[in-house]
Amino acid sequence: MPAKHAVAEPFAVKDCALMAIATGKRAQTLREMRDCLASIDAASIYYHFWGGLLRPKFVDPEYNNDFAAWARHALHDSPLAERLGVIDPTAYDDLEALRAELLEVVETRLDDSAHVPWAKADQQFSFVRSQIVVFDTARRIERPEALSEHLPQLSLGSVFYHFIDARHRNPERYDDFRRWLERHGDEHAGLWRDLAAVDYYFVPLSALRAQLAELFGRYFALKVVA
Numbered sequence: 001m002p003a004k005h006a007v008a009e010p011f012a013v014k015d016c017a018l019m020a021i022a023t024g025k026r027a028q029t030l031r032e033m034r035d036c037l038a039s040i041d042a043a044s045i046y047y048h049f050w051g052g053l054l055r056p057k058f059v060d061p062e063y064n065n066d067f068a069a070w071a072r073h074a075l076h077d078s079p080l081a082e083r084l085g086v087i088d089p090t091a092y093d094d095l096e097a098l099r100a101e102l103l104e105v106v107e108t109r110l111d112d113s114a115h116v117p118w119a120k121a122d123q124q125f126s127f128v129r130s131q132i133v134v135f136d137t138a139r140r141i142e143r144p145e146a147l148s149e150h151l152p153q154l155s156l157g158s159v160f161y162h163f164i165d166a167r168h169r170n171p172e173r174y175d176d177f178r179r180w181l182e183r184h185g186d187e188h189a190g191l192w193r194d195l196a197a198v199d200y201y202f203v204p205l206s207a208l209r210a211q212l213a214e215l216f217g218r219y220f221a222l223k224v225v226a
Contacts, residue, residue, distance in 0.1 A: 008183035010140040011147060011176075013154065016161040018054050018130045020047065025127040029118040030075060033067075033125060034106045040127050042095040045102070046168070047130035049089045053205050054160055064202060065089075066125075067102065074119035080109045090201050095168075132165060144181060144188055148216030156205040163208065164200060177212075191219045 023044055027033040037045075048066040063069040063085040072081035083105050092098040110116065119125070137158070141147050154162075162176040170179065178195050181188045194215050200208050 008180065010142050011180050013137045013139040013141065013150070013158055014161050015135040015137050015155050015157040016165065017133045017135075017157060018047065018051050019133055020051065020128045021131055023127045023129050027125040027127075028121065029116050030071075030077075030080070030106060030110060030113075031116050033070075034103060034110065036125075036127055037099060037102050037106065041129050042099065043129040043131070044127045045095050045099055047128050049098070050160075050164065051128070051130055053164070054157065070119070070123075070125045071117075074123035074125065075117040077109070077117050080105070080117070083109070088201055090167075090199075093173075132161075134161065144184060144191070144216075145220045147177070148213065148220050151209065151213040151216055154209060156209065159205050159209045159212070163198075163212065188219075191215065194219065 023041065025036050025040060025044075027036050049064075052061060052064065052066065061069065063072065063081060065084065065087065068081045068084035068087075071077045071084055075081075084102070087098075087101060087105070089098050092101065135157075139150070141150055164175070166176040166179070167173045170176075172179070174182075175195065178192050181192050181195075195212075198208075198211060198215070203211070
């Protein structure tokens with residue numbers, strides 16, 4: 001964590017929603033899925049991996065991305081669903097690298113299979129792209145220790161915007177909390193490292209919020225004791 005010397009401005013809490021915009025592209029067979037993946041807007045890949053975190057759900061999903069869920073429930077291809085389901089988008093530098101991994105998995109399955117899996121007409125995969133809409137909550141947090149008090153009350157949209165979407169907006173691929181801590185110098189280097197180690201994809205946003213609140217709370221409680 002590099003030390004910074006600029007005066008830190010208050011942390012401006014934002015909220016967000018992901019708008020789903022139809023692309024008009026659909027896939028009924030695995031070969032069509034491969035062809036669409038090769039040319040679809042990267043914002044569609046973003047949506048089908050991350051959009052599920054903000055979509056209302058009545059039950060926990062079996063798979064974390066829409067491609068794996070379609071492979072399982074529409075193509076009835078469990079091996080493909082498992083391969084797609086374990087893809088962690090946080091392991092790739094950008095959406096193009098993630099696209100390349102998706103294509104490799106799909107093409108490998110096409111090579112391995114004696115027939116091309118297909119879905120019923122009413123179970124086609126409809127490609128949707130995302131557009132993020134950001135709202136200013138007007139909430140401003142002056143000090144890092146105060147953020148630990150606010151975190152449990154942040155909306156899930158705020159958690160998504162500041163901890164997940166920020167990594168796609170910032171060239172350093174940092175979340176907004178770490179970027180703000182950097183502006184306070186190296187005083188909170190320990191907390192910065194703890195945040196960098198958080199695995200944030202395979203957990204629901206509510207659990208992620210609780211984990212972040214616990215990290216901040218424990219860190220500042222220990223500083224008071226020290």
